Amino acid sequence: MESHVVRVAGTLLLMAGAGRRQKRQRGSIEELPSGSLRVTVYAGIDPVTKRRHYLREVIPPGPSTRKEADKALRRLAGLVDERRNPRTNATVDQLLDRHFELVGLERSTLATYVGYADKHIRPLIGGVQVGALDADLFDSFYAELRRCREHCDRRPYVEHRTKRPHECDARRRPHSCTSLGASTIRQIHFILSGALKRAVRWRWIATNPIVEAEPPPAPKPSPRPPTAQEAAQILAEAWKDPDWGLLVWVAMVTGLRRGELCGIRWRHVDLTGGVLALERSIGQRSAETWEKDTKTHQHRRIALDPQTVDLLREHRQRCAGRAEALGLEPAKDAFVFSLAPDGSTHLLPDSVSQRYGKLAKRLGIQTSIHKPRHYSATELIAAGVDVRTVAGRLGHGGGGTTTLRVYAAWVSESDQRAAAGLFSRMPARPANGARAEQTITEPRHPYEAVAAALRREMEAGSVTVGEQLPAIKNLAEAHGVSAATAQRAVSLLQTWGYVEVLPGRGVRVLYTDPIDTTDHLPDPASSSNGSPLGEHPRRQLFDLVIRHRGTVVARLTTELDRTNAAELREVMSAAVRRSGGDDADIGEYEMELREAGEDELVTTFVAPVSSCR
Structure with a gap:
């Protein structure tokens, strides 16, 4: 060839x-x-x-x-x-265009993601070929997002409130770089991750390069619900308009999202059974609104208390009266909250947020329309309602996992109250006297045997009052035990009142006659109060914290006897009245006792049921 x-x-x-x-x-x-x-x-x-x-x-x-x-x-x-090569020269911009065309997201979520892409992704890496993406590029990209949310070129300039022609006002200010929030950077990461997964599936690229990138960790939840006093102020101001007051009331009682509040129709409300059926929500993007499914796509039924049912019944009569006065018939499928006399249109979610924000600003309270949802959740948890029930009312998925993550601090407080309640129902501990006498006659541990032997020597006259006991090392050798065991034996003798430990001068005998150890063996729960041996001072200075359904309403310091229930109730009742509460509701309060200046909880006092009636 x-x-x-x-x-x-x-x-x-x-x-x-x-x-x-x-x-x-x-x-x-x-x-x-x-x-x-x-x-x-x-x-x-x-x-x-x-x-x-x-x-x-x-x-x-x-x-x-x-x-x-x-x-x-x-x-x-x-x-x-091996088909491991990039099959296209397509850029990130082209990938995002295809991705947003096909992704199945709710309209407002899609609009948010497109906004993030236009603002942060396309200007920085939109022109990069998909096949050239790697972990190093993504880490640099996230670093830039953390540096400046406006992606400035590090040169000073003046920020204006709008890019359109305008008259400058106080909002005109020099630019100052601020980081993009960690949660927003994580959402951008998930946008790119979803798009690149499609690119792998389409065989544009062989592997997903974003897998090796490290987005910032998820920020810890911080609900910050309004306090009971702030909630009362907000409701008092809102009730000046009965319709608006009812909306705020329902938000606090049910924990609904703003879109869910706007989407309630009268057919969803069962006034006879006291149940609210949540099926729909209202979405809004700028001036565009639409009716949609709930956030978690769950239909849920929320039980209503009698007072809320009565308020809704009055509201329905009020709406019917307004329509009749104008010669109108209520719409067939009317909304519960509506500016239209016939209830044919829903409220705008953005308008609800703005009105609530202005109300709170007038009162000097920093909060938003989403915070009544947190208030409802924390009050339910503080009242002892189980997490799965709270999650069901809020519409959280995952069987309460989200609820536990967001409201972990309140679940912990509820657990502490449960522990205190269980302790109050535990049977009494046996008296200490029997154990002390058994220690003397039938010692169970080596240090008890040494202490009993030394006591017998004292009672026999081998050692007299005022004499010094041998050194710890000598005691250990004489009784064939370790120095630590001998030290524990001396401590037990000190507890019984036989000896006195003199720092740097040894151990001096105080008493040699037989004594009743019942009065000298301290209660382990109260042995660290700093009182003289054998004494149990009944009155003591305590730091008190008064809580109403988990919310702190008063802090004070006073001297009292923690074993006197009548005195404890009197102190708590006075604190409740000073904080603006009603003495008739004292059963909803609890009082934490800590020794003055100490952090360790001594006990939690709750008024007996009989005294609350």
């Missing part, structure tokens, strides 16, 4: 069988004017542009340029053979 050598684009190729049909060359190596070699491998048709797609790599000039070019040619050809 005849063979000959052919040069193709600067590469020597050995061809066999001149008369035989040759297979098309997969790649080429081209010498550039600079002396570099450009390696090119055909990789099929670009699915986006429908044009031929090539993989290219430039090898800089050097002593091993030819060898490196040959290696690059084989490597690129291998990528194509």
